[in-house]
Every structure is written in C-alpha cells, then in structure tokens.
Amino acid sequence: MDKRILTADELAALRQFIISRSARFAEPAILLEIMDHFACKTEEILQAEPGLSLDMAMKKAHHAFGVKGFAPLAEACEKAIFSRYRHWYRQELRNVWCSLHVLGFGLLGLLAAQLCLLAEKLAWLGEHGIYLILFVEFVYAICLYPILVKAGYGKKHRIFYNKALSISNGRLSWLRIGSMLIIITDSDRLAPWMVAATVGLLTFSLGLNLRILFQLLRKADRDADTTEAQLASLG
C-alpha cells in the first residue's frame, strides 16, 4: 500500500488548524517546528483509516499530542531559540572584548566621567546634578527593552527579536541595581570621583551592551529572513 502523503491543500488545512489552537503557534519559527510532526501523525492516521476525513484525522492527531496539545513543542522551540541567542551573546561579548570597540567605549566612559567631574566642579547641574546624569542612564537601561519591543521590532518574526532583546536586557540588571543604589544614597556620603567613576563605568557598560544588542538584532534579521523564505516555500 502506498504511503499516504498530504497534498498542498491538506497541508494548508493543517496549518490553519495549528494556528487556530493558539496565536502563539502562528509565529513562523514555531509553526514550522510543529508542522512536520503534526503532518506525519495525521498521515499515519489516514493511512491506518483511509475512510477518515481530514478534519477527524487532524483532531485525532492533535489528541495524541496530549492534554497540552502543541504547547510543549512550542515551549521547547522557544527555549532552544533563547539558548541560541544566549550563546551568541556570550560569543559576541568575547568578540567585543577582543576588538577595538572596547577601547572606543573605554574612552567614551572616561569622557563621561571627566564631564561629570567638570560639571560638579563648575556646578553646571546644581548641587545634585551628577545624580541627574546617573538617573538618565538608569532610565535608559530600564526603558530600552520595552521601547524596542513596543516599537514592534520584527513584527512578523517577533520571537527572534524578543529573545535577542530579552538576553541583552537581562544583562543590564546589575547595572540598574548599582545605579539605583547610588541614586538613592545621600549625595554627601559619596565623593564626586566615585560618582564620576560610576557614570564612566555605566557609559562603558551600556555602550558595550548596545553594541552586542545590535549584533544580535542583525542575527535576528538573518533568522527572520531564513524563516520567511522557508514559510514562503510552504505556500
């Protein structure tokens, strides 16, 4: 007996069935991951019971996935993407530390620290002005992630951009805590050079993080293009 192979129309129906279960499965990377497994299962059911309608075969195949349906598969797929981007982040971090960028960001940090000291000396920003700079950097570190996500970076293949942003954002946590502690500390307790050093370090770290984030977003662009091409071939 010939192996039952689903036609293009039947595959389209399968695709609709998967998407109809949850909006989460409409994400192309997840859809492609589920599609083949679900199609194999449906084909096997149709092979065993040739009289069965496609709708019934799909329901039976979906039932065989267990009570959580496609969710564990989608979750595993998301975790795998996250791990891949985390690995790339570490790789990019090593690359940046071995490149001239680190020198550039170091100089930028020094410049920020010098400006801070100068501002303190000349009282440009008032008595607590330096804290204003720290506060701006803190707000930047807090807002970068939600703003980029809200801007809908990669509307169609959000999963790649969100994972890249989420990893980059996670690495800023210690910076947020550090700068927050300094902001809430009484200004009289800290020497101006300590605040300037913190501003310099923050500028340096945020610069490095931003550089790596852009590299990750470029990788996300490539992933999105590949997935888009695969999805287009699916019809």
Next chain:
Amino acid sequence: MEPDKIIKGSLSAVILQLLNNNGRMYGYEITRAVREGSKGKTRITEAALYPALHKLEEAGLLETETEWVDGRLRKYYKLNRKGRKESLLQLDALQEAISSLQKILKYRLKNG
C-alpha cells in the same frame, strides 16, 4: 507502573543510542522507533521528546539539518563526535543500571 515512566528517566540515552544506530532521524521518526522497537509497549510523547532533543542540542551533542520533504520542512537530528562519545557512555551507564536493578530485584536476605 507503566514502562513509559521508566523509559522517560533514560530518554536522553535512548535518543542518543537511536541516533547512533540510525544516523540521522527526525522527531516523529524517533517517537515511532521507540513505539515500534518496544512493540507498542512504550511511547514517548512530544512533550517529553522535544525538550530532550533541544537539551541535547544545547549540550552540543547533536547537529541539525533541515530538508524539504513532502512539501514541508523537516528537521533531522544527528550525533556529532562529542555526541557519539556521550552515547557510548550513557549506554554503558544504562546497562550497568539495568544489571544493578536486576540484582536488586533478585536479592534475598541471607537470614531472612
């Protein structure tokens, strides 16, 4: 106790050994191999299989390649050199565990 539960504890060893024996395999093929290999007595669900596959991939034991088959994209998993070594280690550990288990099940206290 269902045999599935016992197999689940050694799922990574099972996957590695299947890939070692068959070269490259795709997800559905692995579930079918477990089902047919155990003559229908053991089944692994997708909920258990895919996280295990991704963990092995993350550990650097598997390589993946995608191919168009029957109008859809299929992801094949295969062992790399590190995976082949790990497969042998896990198989030894599994066989040792089975042999220990058999001894435990036959054990009787001398004065009992």
